[in-house]
Amino acid sequence: MRIQIITAGTMGSVAPYTGLGHRLVAEGHEVEIVTHxxxxxxxxxxxxxMRPLPADPFEELIGAHTRFRHGGRSLRAVQRLAHATERAAAGLVDGIxxxxxxxxxxxxxxxxxxxxGRVVARYHDIPSMGVFLQPDTPxxxxxxxAMSWREPGYANRLRGRAVNVAMDALYAAACRRLHARLGLPYRSGHRLRRAREASRWPxxxxxSPSVVPRPSDWRPELRVAGYWWPHECPLWTPPALVTDFLAAGPPPVLVSLGSMMPDAPxxxxAITARALRHAGLRGIVQSGWAGLSVVNDDVITVGSVPHGWLMPRMAGVxxxxxxxxxxxxxxxxxxxxxxPVLTDQxxxxxxxxxxxxxxxxxxHRELTASRLADAMRRATGEPRFTERATAFAKRLAQEDGAGAVxxxxAELAS
Structure with missing residues (x-):
């Protein structure tokens, strides 16, 4: 079976699909990932x-989100954020x-x-399915x-519907462009979502269902598979800087903001360096998109290192x-x-x-060296957190999310 996996966004929006794709190849399928x-x-x-998407508007979008969350919540900032989101959505249309x-x-x-993607797949009469890293069904x-976590209650369904209405509105320009390009009658993002639910799209x-259990009020076609872990490149070897640092002392703490771009790196x-020193901990800092850099006798800064290799060697993250x-x-x-910095974080x-x-x-907006040092000391020094984390790791090791997908x-194509 020829399968395309289409994803867009940051590294975290792409890397898990390499593991899913690799598993599908192992099952005998021909797989192509479409991304930036x-x-x-x-x-x-x-x-x-891989088939590249020609447009990548997401660095601009992340920057707009960051500026909005860190003191720029004026009407103009709201408009800039909305326009950046609309451009990101519209930029996907031609590429997909x-x-x-x-x-x-x-x-x-x-x-x-x-x-x-679902509209384009239906246009070509190709079966499709969602492979989501976050839940978006109320x-x-x-x-x-997209909101802070709240305990169970019917109001959560209302909040979920409100968030989806807002998200669908941001796809308005994309929907107009999409239907015009395909020569189809226009349907709004809200109508497309309703059609998705009515068709019981899988x-x-x-x-993991151990992390977020599957809600009992979801329709049967909404499943929680378990994680599909990024596939590590067989040609990759750890840098000597990292292996030497790990061998030179006790396990360090990893500080990583990934693709986030907070103000004033x-x-x-500097806050990270002071916090590690005050907590009495060694550290490995990933520079990421933020361009973080901390270097002294007890801290090194590295670029991209697979988390599957690096994190198990840490005292905390x-x-x-x-x-x-x-x-x-x-x-x-x-x-x-x-x-956390933005969106679902x-x-x-x-x-x-x-x-x-x-x-x-x-x-992130409340970060100080003393608060960070205190949190790191507690996370690494109180055994209950390590014990709980170890128990979760054992539970996740028993799951096979990629296999479930x-x-x-195979069932969808049969």
């Missing part, structure tokens, strides 16, 4: 084919229309790609992941609580200090505290 050209090495190193292979047997779509079980979610680097990084930390069995961060693997959420794909 800058991730070509990530995809092809795993032995997967061009990228979808009419001879494909199945198209798998990430959350961001789904509103456009439920009473929890609040929508969606598999790439996180120099200030954040300070991270932005993106969906993929959250899962990687749980898989590694190490306690976390979530430092506060939601995942709160969940880590509830699961007992983190002492507290430390929002592979079996569903």
């Amino acid at each position: 050209a800058k991730f070509e090495e990530l995809v092809t190193c795993c032995g997967l084919r 229309i061009t990228a979808v292979d009419p001879s494909a047997d199945l198209v798998m779509l990430s959350t961001i790609a789904a509103p456009v 439920t009473a079980a929890f609040s929508p992941c 969606i598999w979610h790439g996180y 120099e200030r954040l680097s 300070v991270h932005h609580a993106g969906a993929g990084t959250t899962g990687a930390g749980l898989r590694a069995g190490v306690p976390a200090v979530p430092m 506060p939601w995942w961060a709160a969940r880590l505290v509830q699961l007992g693997v983190s002492p507290r959420v430390l929002p 592979a079996r569903a794909a």
Whole structure:
């Protein structure tokens, strides 16, 4: 079977699909990942084919989100954020229309790609399914992941519907462009979502039911598969800088903000250095898109290092609580200090505290060296957090999320 996986966004929005794609190849399928050209090495190193999306508006979008959350919440800032989101959605249209292979047997779509990709797949009469890293269907079980975590209650369904209405509105320009390009009657994002639900479109979610249990009020076609972990490149070897540093002392704390671009990276680097020193901990800082840099006798700064290799060697992890990084930390069995920046990150961060693997959420806008040092000391020094994290890692090791999706794909095509 010829399968295309279409995803867009940051590294965390792409890397998990390399693991899913690799499993599908192992099951005998021909797989192509459609995503931004800058991730070509990530995809092809795993032995997967790649078709690039010509546009990549997401760095601009992340920058707009960051500026909005850090003091720029004026009407003009709201308008800039809305326009950046609309441009990001519209920028996907031409790329997905061009990228979808009419001879494909199945198209798998990430959350961001789904509103456009499902229409294009139906235009070519290709079966499709959702492969989402976050839930986006309203439920009473929890609040929508674009908001802070809330306990079960019917109001969560209302919040979920409100968030979806807002998101669908941001796809308005994309929907107009999409239907015009395909010569189809215009349908709004809201109508497309309603059609998706009415057709009982299947969606598999790439996180563990141990982390977020499947809601009982979801329709049967909404499944929670378990994580599909990024596939590590067989040609990759750890840098000597890292292996030498690990061998020279006790396990350090990893500080990683991934693809986030917070304001004043120099200030954040200085806070990180002071916090590690005050906590009496060694550290490895990933520079990421923020360009963090901390170097002294007890801290090194590195570029891209696979989390599947690095995190299990840490005493704890300070991270932005993106969906993929959250899962990687749980898989590694190490306690976390979530430092959310935007979108779904506060939601995942709160969940880590509830699961007992983190002492507290430390929002980026409230960050100080003393708060970070205290959170790191508690995470690494109180045995209950490590014990809970170890137990979760053992539980996740028993799951086979990619296999569940592979079996569903075979059933859908049969």
